Amino acid sequence: MAVSANESAEWLREERKYAWDYFQLHSSQRIASFNFYITLATAIVAAIGTILQQSTNLLGAAAVLGVVLVLFSFVFWKMDQRNKTLIKNAEAALKYVEEQASADATSPTIPLMSLFRRDEHAVRERKARSSIFFWRNHFSYTDCFNLVFFTFGLLGLLGTVVAIVRLF
Secondary structure, three states, X not given: OOOOHHHHHHHHHHXXXXXXXXHHHHHHXXXXXXXXXXXXXXXXXXXXXXXXXXXXXXXXXXXXXXXXXXXXXXXXXXXHHHHHHHHHHHHHHHHHHHHHHOOOOOOOOOOOOOXXXXXXXXXXXXXXXXXXXXXXXXXXXXXXXXXXXHHHHHHHHHHHHHHHHHHO
16 A cells, blocks of 8 residues: 555654654753752762861761762763663654655765754764864763763762771
């Protein structure tokens, strides 16, 4: 049974909406959880810093907070990895929809409205042009988020070590 062009276009719109809603949900969730992590981690670092500066009788609490920060950094990093996977699934689906919508799939150029495919191509080109000056290189959300998770985890470890050393 042949499918009409109208039915095919409707199917494509439904598929695009489904993939877009999935993408939007998980990308929003990723940013919201990262924002929550930043707030939580900053509060813990401030608490550790305050304890280490002003009090010798709460050094145990500072050590525990440092361990909690390391644990939270790990947990939020793992959650971010899962969100990234879900987002990549949605991106793959949206790229597929873009390919299906292309008038000429054999064309060497990517159509202007194929935003996900164009971005993938642009990112690949930026990554290929690496520089010894790290700030000129391409950094993905994952790269940046991982740097933040690592930094706060390291601060938690440092706070724990300093508190334990001062405790004894």
